[in-house]
Amino acid sequence: MSVTPLKSGSGRRIAVVLANLGGPDGPDSVKPFLFNLFNDPAIIGLPGIFRTALAKLISSRREKPAQENYALMGGGSPLLPETRKQAEALEALLNSQMPHDETRVFIAMRYWHPMTDEAARAVEAFRPDEVVFLPLYPQYSTTTTASSLKLWRKTYKGSGRQSVVCCYPQADGFIAAQARVIGEALQKAEDKPVRVLFSAHGIPSKLVKQGDPYQAQIEATVAAVVARMGLSDWAICYQSKVGPMEWLGPATPDAIKQAAADGVGAVVVPIAFVSEHIETLVELDIEYGELAHQVGCHPYLRAPAVGIDPDFIGALADETLKAIQGQQAPRCGNGSCACDNRFAKLETTQPAISAKNSASVG
Ligand SMILES: C=CC1=C(C)c2cc3[nH]c(cc4nc(cc5[nH]c(cc1n2)c(C)c5CCC(=O)O)C(CCC(=O)O)=C4C)c(C)c3C=C
Ligand SMILES: [Fe+2]
Numbered sequence: 069m070s071v072t073p074l075k076s077g078s079g080r081r082i083a084v085v086l087a088n089l090g091g092p093d094g095p096d097s098v099k100p101f102l103f104n105l106f107n108d109p110a111i112i113g114l115p116g117i118f119r120t121a122l123a124k125l126i127s128s129r130r131e132k133p134a135q136e137n138y139a140l141m142g143g144g145s146p147l148l149p150e151t152r153k154q155a156e157a158l159e160a161l162l163n164s165q166m167p168h169d170e171t172r173v174f175i176a177m178r179y180w181h182p183m184t185d186e187a188a189r190a191v192e193a194f195r196p197d198e199v200v201f202l203p204l205y206p207q208y209s210t211t212t213t214a215s216s217l218k219l220w221r222k223t224y225k226g227s228g229r230q231s232v233v234c235c236y237p238q239a240d241g242f243i244a245a246q247a248r249v250i251g252e253a254l255q256k257a258e259d260k261p262v263r264v265l266f267s268a269h270g271i272p273s274k275l276v277k278q279g280d281p282y283q284a285q286i287e288a289t290v291a292a293v294v295a296r297m298g299l300s301d302w303a304i305c306y307q308s309k310v311g312p313m314e315w316l317g318p319a320t321p322d323a324i325k326q327a328a329a330d331g332v333g334a335v336v337v338p339i340a341f342v343s344e345h346i347e348t349l350v351e352l353d354i355e356y357g358e359l360a361h362q363v364g365c366h367p368y369l370r371a372p373a374v375g376i377d378p379d380f381i382g383a384l385a386d387e388t389l390k391a392i393q394g395q396q397a398p399r400c401g402n403g404s405c406a407c408d409n410r411f412a413k414l415e416t417t418q419p420a421i422s423a424k425n426s427a428s429v430g
């Protein structure tokens with residue numbers, strides 16, 4: 069769906085806050101990045117000083133193996149450069165759609181620089197009339213969007229009317245971009261039989277039982293892509309499990325083994341990630357690529373993240389315009405945003421990893 073651009077001539081200053089997770093920019097920042105992640109109350113459910121002590125322990129234990137994985141990408145995460153490209157493309161598009169307004173796109177990472185407080189200061193200095201919080205997570209989760217939004221709300225003290233894009237799991241441009249990258253990957257399979265494996269970052273199952281809409285929104289995205297492409301052989305699976313608790317399943321490695329057992333190859337699609345990073349370039353390409361080779365899942369192909377695909381950037385622009393125009397996202401409930409209303413107040417939800425399980429995460 070394309071949104072009618074704002075009436076021109078309004079001369080407003082519009083700040084778009086692109087929220088993402090962040091990643092270490094070199095070997096020395098791996099440990100503090102992990103510390104910030106595990107010190108998030110949305111991730112570990114312990115009171116302040118105990119959580120901080122545990123986050124220190126887990127980040128120390130995970131530092132070396134994580135550094136080894138980041139070394140496979142040159143030592144640091146490509147997430148910030150990838151997010152910058154998306155920010156530039158979105159800023160250019162919004163300024164062309166609203167030539168009489170001045171739109172600037174800022175990046176607010178949750179766990180590494182530029183962090184949310186740095187973004188908040190930059191937005192404050194811009195003195196905006198409108199501020200749109202726009203997560204680079206198409207599907208809402210308490211562990212990602214809500215955590216970032218909560219911090220943004222606490223941190224930003226500047227001017228402007230604020231609006232929030234909570235989720236866009238079925239946004240037309242997002243689905244079109246997914247269909248394009250999957251279609252290109254399928255062509256590389258030539259005529260060999262392949263299953264499309266939609267691999268999403270997992271979360272603990274108990275969060276979903278408590279009402280986190282993430283799994284339902286992953287399924288909504290996949291349903292839209294499957295319908296658009298007319299896919300017949302496909303499955304949803306979940307990757308990147310952390311800790312001992314039950315996470316959403318089936319796990320992506322099991323789905324790859326199942327494909328091999330069924331005599332088909334795989335096109336793996338990172339359906340919850342919109343940019344390349346450690347969990348696509350290392351986990352999907354290298355780790356699961358080796359597994360696919362071992363179990364005979366051939367061909368093993370991967371659709372790239374949508375990145376700066378013009379349809380995807382168009383979807384981000386549409387969501388921004390809808391937010392400024394005060395349109396509620398219809399998929400979020402009866403005229404109001406259930407994601408935000410129900411989950412943005414993290415105090416009312418449980419953390420991802422409970423006190424009982426947190427000791428064995430490292
Ligand atoms: C849809 C996106 C994501 C969800 C949901 C999510 C939940 C989640 N993640 C962890 C723990 C880790 N995540 C790590 C890296 C990481 N996670 C996401 C996205 C989601 N996480 C991204 C984009 C990245 C990559 C950053 C980069 O540097 O490239 C890591 C660090 C890497 C590692 O050691 O594997 C951890 C740890 C939990 C516990 C969780 C929900 C409970
Ligand atoms: Fe939503």
Ligand SMILES: [Fe+2]
Binds near residue numbers: 269308
């Ligand atoms: Fe993660």
